Amino acid sequence: MDRNDLEHRISNDPSPVSAARELLKERYTADAKAFRQGADVRALVHSRADTIDTVLRLIWNRYPFASSEDIALIAVGGYGRGELHPHSDIDLLILTRDGIREEWQDDLGAFVTLLWDLKLDIGHSVRSIEESMAAAREDVTILTNLLETRTIAGPDSLRQYLSEQVYSDDVSTDRDYFIAKRAEQQERHKKYGDTEYNLEPNLKGSPGALRDIQTIGWITKRHFGLQNIADLTRFSILTEEEHQILYQGETLLWQLRYGLQLLADRNENRLLFDHQRALAEMLGYRDEGKRLGVELMMQSYYRTVLALAELTDVILQYYDEAILGAGDEDDIQPLNKRFQIRNRYIEAVNNQVFAYAPYAIMEIFLLMAQHPEIKGIRATTIRSLRAHRHLIDDAFRTDLAVTTLFMELLRTPHDLDQTLGAMKKYNVLGRYLPEFGQIIGQMQHDLFHIYTVDAHTMRVIRNMVRLNRAETQSEYPLASRLIHHLPKLETLYIAGLYHDIAKGRGGDHSELGAVDAAAFCERHHLSERDTQLVSWLVENHLLMSMTAQRKDISDPQIIHAFAKAVPSQAHLDYLYIMTVCDISATNPKLWNTWRASLLRQLYIEAKRALRRGTETPVDRQEWVRATQSEAREILHAQNMSDEQIDRVWDTVDEDYFLQDSTVDIAWQTAAIIRHGDNPGPLILIRDTRGGPSEGYSQIIIYMKDRVALFAATTAVLEQLNLNIVDARISSGEGPFSISSYVVLDEQGQPLGVDPARKERVRKRLIEELDDPEDYPDIIHRRTPRQLKHFAFPTEVTFSNDTVNQRTVMEVITPDRPGLLARIGQVLLEHRVRLTNAKIATLGERVEDVFFVTDEHGGPLSDPTKCQALQDALCKMLDDIQ
Numbered sequence: 001m002d003r004n005d006l007e008h009r010i011s012n013d014p015s016p017v018s019a020a021r022e023l024l025k026e027r028y029t030a031d032a033k034a035f036r037q038g039a040d041v042r043a044l045v046h047s048r049a050d051t052i053d054t055v056l057r058l059i060w061n062r063y064p065f066a067s068s069e070d071i072a073l074i075a076v077g078g079y080g081r082g083e084l085h086p087h088s089d090i091d092l093l094i095l096t097r098d099g100i101r102e103e104w105q106d107d108l109g110a111f112v113t114l115l116w117d118l119k120l121d122i123g124h125s126v127r128s129i130e131e132s133m134a135a136a137r138e139d140v141t142i143l144t145n146l147l148e149t150r151t152i153a154g155p156d157s158l159r160q161y162l163s164e165q166v167y168s169d170d171v172s173t174d175r176d177y178f179i180a181k182r183a184e185q186q187e188r189h190k191k192y193g194d195t196e197y198n199l200e201p202n203l204k205g206s207p208g209a210l211r212d213i214q215t216i217g218w219i220t221k222r223h224f225g226l227q228n229i230a231d232l233t234r235f236s237i238l239t240e241e242e243h244q245i246l247y248q249g250e251t252l253l254w255q256l257r258y259g260l261q262l263l264a265d266r267n268e269n270r271l272l273f274d275h276q277r278a279l280a281e282m283l284g285y286r287d288e289g290k291r292l293g294v295e296l297m298m299q300s301y302y303r304t305v306l307a308l309a310e311l312t313d314v315i316l317q318y319y320d321e322a323i324l325g326a327g328d329e330d331d332i333q334p335l336n337k338r339f340q341i342r343n344r345y346i347e348a349v350n351n352q353v354f355a356y357a358p359y360a361i362m363e364i365f366l367l368m369a370q371h372p373e374i375k376g377i378r379a380t381t382i383r384s385l386r387a388h389r390h391l392i393d394d395a396f397r398t399d400l401a402v403t404t405l406f407m408e409l410l411r412t413p414h415d416l417d418q419t420l421g422a423m424k425k426y427n428v429l430g431r432y433l434p435e436f437g438q439i440i441g442q443m444q445h446d447l448f449h450i451y452t453v454d455a456h457t458m459r460v461i462r463n464m465v466r467l468n469r470a471e472t473q474s475e476y477p478l479a480s481r482l483i484h485h486l487p488k489l490e491t492l493y494i495a496g497l498y499h500d501i502a503k504g505r506g507g508d509h510s511e512l513g514a515v516d517a518a519a520f521c522e523r524h525h526l527s528e529r530d531t532q533l534v535s536w537l538v539e540n541h542l543l544m545s546m547t548a549q550r551k552d553i554s555d556p557q558i559i560h561a562f563a564k565a566v567p568s569q570a571h572l573d574y575l576y577i578m579t580v581c582d583i584s585a586t587n588p589k590l591w592n593t594w595r596a597s598l599l600r601q602l603y604i605e606a607k608r609a610l611r612r613g614t615e616t617p618v619d620r621q622e623w624v625r626a627t628q629s630e631a632r633e634i635l636h637a638q639n640m641s642d643e644q645i646d647r648v649w650d651t652v653d654e655d656y657f658l659q660d661s662t663v664d665i666a667w668q669t670a671a672i673i674r675h676g677d678n679p680g681p682l683i684l685i686r687d688t689r690g691g692p693s694e695g696y697s698q699i700i701i702y703m704k705d706r707v708a709l710f711a712a713t714t715a716v717l718e719q720l721n722l723n724i725v726d727a728r729i730s731s732g733e734g735p736f737s738i739s740s741y742v743v744l745d746e747q748g749q750p751l752g753v754d755p756a757r758k759e760r761v762r763k764r765l766i767e768e769l770d771d772p773e774d775y776p777d778i779i780h781r782r783t784p785r786q787l788k789h790f791a792f793p794t795e796v797t798f799s800n801d802t803v804n805q806r807t808v809m810e811v812i813t814p815d816r817p818g819l820l821a822r823i824g825q826v827l828l829e830h831r832v833r834l835t836n837a838k839i840a841t842l843g844e845r846v847e848d849v850f851f852v853t854d855e856h857g858g859p860l861s862d863p864t865k866c867q868a869l870q871d872a873l874c875k876m877l878d879d880i881q
Helices: 003-012 017-036 041-060 102-117 129-138 140-146 156-166 174-191 210-224 229-234 240-264 273-282 293-324 360-370 379-391 394-398 400-411 416-425 453-466 477-485 489-498 509-523 528-539 543-550 556-564 569-586 593-612 620-637 642-649 662-675 709-719 755-769 786-790 819-829 863-878
Strands: 071-076 090-096 122-128 149-153 332-334 339-342 345-348 682-691 694-704 723-731 736-744 795-801 806-814 833-838 845-853
Touching (some): 003 041, 017 240, 041 102, 071 156, 090 129, 090 156, 102 122, 122 129, 140 174, 149 156, 174 210, 210 240, 240 273, 273 293, 339 360, 345 360, 345 379, 360 379, 360 400, 360 416, 400 416, 453 569, 489 509, 489 528, 509 528, 528 569, 543 556, 556 593, 556 620, 569 593, 593 736, 620 662, 642 662, 662 682, 682 755, 709 723, 709 736, 709 755, 795 863, 806 863, 819 845, 819 863
Parallel strands (some): 090 122
Antiparallel strands (some): 071 090, 332 339, 339 345, 694 736, 723 833, 806 845, 833 845
8 A cells, every 4th residue: 555545544544543553654664774774864853753744634634623723733842843763752732722622622532542542652732822831931841842843733823923922031031041941951961970971871861962952952042033953053153163063963863863762662862781782783883903883883972972062062151141141241350461261261362362372272271270260261262272273283292382381280289180171072182192082982892991981081080189188088098198198299190191091902001001101201301200100100000909809918929929019119109099099980889898998908018018128028937927926915815725726726727827917817716716616607797997988897607617618608698689809718627617708788888887787697697507408599680781781701711829739710701690609519519629719890790710729728730620610610600691
């Protein structure tokens, strides 16, 4: 059946629903196919609106009220602009001159019901002209919808009259409307964290996205009384270049939204992981070297919304002056021959300043740093800046005046992250430092790096700046003390700026970044000593976090090796601060009290090692003897005899005395002695705090050694929604073992904040572990939605620790419920003993390190057994659903 036949059926058949659905499906399918073949998305968006217009008009004209001059069907909102994506809402206003007549009521009810039967996303209201005006006065959202209207059916004179009223001061003044929409935008930006860089951005609501473009259009229409956003070019508020930025940015966002709704088959505006890869493929983004197509697509998105955010600044500032500042006398404060402050915005004294003094491109940002009262850059100066950015070339980058200004900016006490952020926003930083320009908008498609590389870098700088403030002392107590002892903060900031600069190039980004950092230092005339420090920090910025999170830092030899890699106490101080700022800027969930404690412990032990000197390694046996001697003194003070102490210590291996402080060892030993011959498990739970934000809960389990104890214990702890971050099992020759687990709650806090929960945990462990026959089955919880989109094969690698006579087994696998318990089960089946574990969950990725031995306490020396264990682990973990 052709289109004319379908339209005839819609107009005349008693039941037109099937014909209308067929027409809609025909156009939907044709438009979707055209989109996949690269058709103009603007034509398709308008085509969808035209198709809906046709169906609604044909249905409307079936009813007697359609011939009246006193009622009309009006498209409002986005549909009123003639824009509809595949599953967009269709907003309608049934507009009457004076109200609903009695003879229309049944037919209008039938009309609306028929629209519902079509299963369209219809939003409708029925109002008279006066009622519409009253509603617009009360609700700025309704007013906004009525700024963009089209008549679908009925007399257009009703809509025209309503529009005249809506654009009048009787409904809302220009000033009131601007204030309301600006506040609405600020609240929406706050909802999305005031950042363009969301991992799963909302194509409508996120900063710089479609709603910001629409907000500009609405304010413009209300201010000038325009009927078409294209008419913006008739006014001086936009240059041709700015209009192109707006047009091209909107086009890309429309392409993303159109394809997203086709994939989701619903009105979806969130660019979820579920659809990102498929959307990138649909839009023609292909992998380039080590860069995934989806990462390239997201970089296009981020760079686009960043440009739109700059443009929004210009336009809204124009309206701020034109609407709110109309008639006010300007407050002008001269700064120098080139710049002045006008109404708290910095501006060039004339638009040719950057042409005859290119170094002023850098100077303007230094002045902003030196004058915190400045709110931003005036719109005319932003435009001039944009017009002269091409002057930032190699000669500009090596100009002594420019490099001196940039170094002065780094040394000026202020919110450096905000100044660098402004330089990035106006595309100055990426031009001045081309290597930084390469990482703007660059993302990694995972759940660990939840910010683009440039956004993460800015957060690192922000953290460094915040350490100078009193309010950070409780959050970062050690770092906030050390920051005041650093001789030169600018070297820290440069290292922060360059630590991830080489990501995405291939190769080791730390080594490549160190080369770039050294070149920066030389170009900016830093001393050889400062250059070496910055390069070393960039090259080794992961050293401390990797050592703390993946190695046994209770082992004196690990501490010695780490300290040997650190040239001086100053290097250690810089590295510690940089590590803290880097981790807490990577992912808010990554920085927790346990990681804080690990880093603090590593820092303190390395500081001691540097004081002792790193030429002579620590004697392991001497360390054990010293620990035992100190712990024994504490126990003697509690009236514990040597016989009682030795009875406990004879059941554990010497690694036990490398793990904890002497106070902890004494505490555990005393509790075991008091427990006596009680056959049930001894469960001890205690919070440990190294500072206000550096704490964790330690669970000690002393009981008869069971082959499945690790698997059973981790299963119980996971059922209790506890996050296991560290595990140690100390088994000796006797029948008992001492297991230690470090846990945090769902918020990354110790259990001490909830004493009742601590007691529930203790009782549950006693109940479940008392009888091996009662060991619970592994709990099967649903895998979170986001994790399903980051599946990758499990990797298991082995290496032997010859000093400690054990094997280091590293497991890299997607995060899944019941993971540790399953690993424990596989180790049990292969008769492999676990002595220690370092647990690290990085977004969707688990990187756990297990220290294991064979059943006789030696390293795994049989390659065949290692291969079998590796195969079993991979199969077990990759089969988890």
